[in-house]
Amino acid sequence: MIWLTWRQFRVQALVAAVALAVIAAYLVYLGADIRDAHDAYRARCASRPDDCPPALAQFRGDYESTLLFLAAGLQLIPVVIGTFWGAPLIARELETGTHRLVWNQSVTRRRWLAVKLAFLALAGAALTGAVAALLTWAARPFDEATEDRFSTIVFGARGIAPIGYAVLAFTLGTVVGLLVRRTLPAMAVTGVAFIVLQFVFPNMVRPHLLPPEKTTLRMTVQAINGAQNMGSITGGAVVHGLAVPGSPGAWVSDISPFRTADGRTLSGAKFDECLNSPRRTGAGGKFGDTAVCLARMNLHVDVAYQPKSRYWAFQGLETAAYLLLAGVLTVFGLWRVRHRVS
Incomplete structure (x- = not known):
């Protein structure tokens, strides 16, 4: 079953490997360039402390747009995985009628779906995790200098959170395809649904993952x-x-x-x-x-905030939340394919 899954997936795997190689080469180059610029910024600050603010502003201006563009691009990878890997997985079988042959072999439909979900979800997690690790490494001097890792776009493109996004996007696409039973509509629904989720979660759920610290600031x-x-x-x-x-x-x-x-x-x-x-x-x-x-x-204002020491706690909690949602969808998909699909 694993061998069959690999043979059916090998074209997508080859495209993903080529894309990863190109992205990796660029991020290694960018990371080296950022480190050279960061060393120059620190040397300027050390020799002329009064020049630190304009030096930091120049360093930030040189790389901020590029890193934001890359972060936004990384967050599109799970959308692509869910749309082009997940949505067609079952929808294409149901649409063309080949599920009648596939599910009448010695392998049960639950095992067939479980193996495909596990194999492709791991592949998507590996691809997204590798790109996230490379981008996190490349941007580390910039992130340390600007101290802005909690911003919505940056947070979702660093650390381990993108792995959770990829797994959930793929699982969501598979379940949507199972329900919609048509490939193109399933792809459209998956893309829109996951983009909406990526807007809702950071703004409505992430701030409440841990109780905030509170303080009052005199204006x-x-x-x-x-x-x-x-x-x-x-x-x-x-x-x-x-x-x-x-x-x-x-x-x-x-x-x-x-x-x-x-x-x-x-x-x-x-x-x-x-x-x-x-x-x-x-x-x-x-x-x-x-x-x-x-x-x-x-005047004064009341402020709720999360110390930067909680960054990895938020990364872990958000990743766990996405993996939990993916697990719930997996259980539903395995139940649905056994009892409701003919």
Whole structure:
């Protein structure tokens, strides 16, 4: 059964091997280039400490777009595996009617499906895991310098999490094909479903995998100028992209609106006044006079965050969650193919 599965899969395996070789060659080159640039950045900081911020900005600007593009590309690999490996696995047999011959041999349909699921899921996990390991290695100096490993795209393209994505995507595609029974519709449903899952999980589930740490940050001029942006499309008195002092690289999962000293939310009118027409003081910084105007009101925000020391805990929990979902789908598929498919 394993030999038969390999013979049916050998073309996809060859394409995957060639793609992996090309990707590996590029990532080894990129990793060496990033390390050379990182050494130059550190040497510049050591000789001229005042040049560290612009040197870091240059180092980040040289590689950030490339690494984000590669991370997004890596997250498409599980989608491809689920769509082109998983969805046709049973759907093609049912669509063409060849399942009548396959499932009337000495091998039971459950064993047939179990062997195929195990063999191809392991192949998909190996492919995705190898690319993730190479990208993690290549980007390590950049990740250490920027301390941004918890961002949605970066987190899903580093460590062991992509292995869970690949296994679940393949299993999902197989079960969708079993239910839909048509190859092209199954491929479309699988691709859309997994992309939706990859949007929902990081935003709605990942922040709750571990209880966050909580703290209160005073909104001084310096703290406000360190934020990424302020305001929202609804006009709320909110701030985004704050760092937690004393916890570099932490993942800030929630920031409250601006609050006054008595704990009340700052009114939209006062926030808009500081944002749109602050008193002119000639202050510098990212938000200038707006930061001064807000700081005068003795504001604070409540912050929920995850320390960077929990990074691998989140990687393990997310991978386990995806593998658990894949296991549930596998059990359902084995039951379905035995009792509901004729």
